[in-house]
Amino acid sequence: MMKTKLSLLFAALVVAGVSCNASAHGNVIPQGADSSAMPPITDGDEAEDGWVFENPYRGLDDDTKTEVIKFGESAYANNCAGCHGLHAQSGGINPDLRELNPDSFEDDEWFVERLRFGSAKGMPALGGIPEGQSEPILDQETLWAIKTYVEARRIVAIEEGEIEAD
Numbered sequence: 001m002m003k004t005k006l007s008l009l010f011a012a013l014v015v016a017g018v019s020c021n022a023s024a025h026g027n028v029i030p031q032g033a034d035s036s037a038m039p040p041i042t043d044g045d046e047a048e049d050g051w052v053f054e055n056p057y058r059g060l061d062d063d064t065k066t067e068v069i070k071f072g073e074s075a076y077a078n079n080c081a082g083c084h085g086l087h088a089q090s091g092g093i094n095p096d097l098r099e100l101n102p103d104s105f106e107d108d109e110w111f112v113e114r115l116r117f118g119s120a121k122g123m124p125a126l127g128g129i130p131e132g133q134s135e136p137i138l139d140q141e142t143l144w145a146i147k148t149y150v151e152a153r154r155i156v157a158i159e160e161g162e163i164e165a166d
């Protein structure tokens with residue numbers, strides 16, 4: 001099941017001629033993730049494929065959040081780093097996800113938008129449901145865990161002056 005979806009995605013990426021700054025970082029092809037240990041997200045909007053539009057993991061207690069960030073880190077490495085850069089630091093070609101501002105509701109909505117629908121300029125719709133399938137390649141628990149990890153990286157990046165807080 002997962003295999004079929006990933007190979008479909010692979011075919012789509014090849015057809016689209018996707019190129020990015022990934023060659024030095026290894027595989028661009030998303031590997032999937034098993035989010036079963038993540039807190040389930042059940043209060044989404046049914047008319048929007050069950051999505052919530054604000055990071056539901058942001059306010060978790062520290063211990064749970066640490067687990068979420070750990071999982072998000074590996075899910076990011078396996079599914080996003082090839083294009084967006086190792087440790088969420090972009091090489092400059094594709095957007096640096098640490099620029100997304102967790103204080104802005106719009107940035108969470110933008111995250112959801114890009115993950116569900118992708119972009120003609122090479123962002124695959126990893127959280128969207130491919131035609132003829134019933135499940136997305138990466139579920140919402142995985143994607144919000146990735147977002148939570150990226151937000152943790154943002155804090156470090158601001159401290160180190162790598163990006164500006166806005």
Ligand code: HEC
Nearest residue numbers: 018020079080083094095111114119121122123124126146
């Ligand atoms: C095959 C390469 C590729 C992969 C894999 C990929 N992305 Fe992207 N992503 C892009 C490109 C290219 C853009 C810019 C698209 C545009 O500007 O139209 C983008 C844009 C985005 C944006 C919008 C950022 C902004 O500032 O506008 C988000 C959010 C995003 N990606 C999240 C992710 C996450 C999370 C993952 C992993 C689950 C991921 N992407 C995997 C190529 C990729």
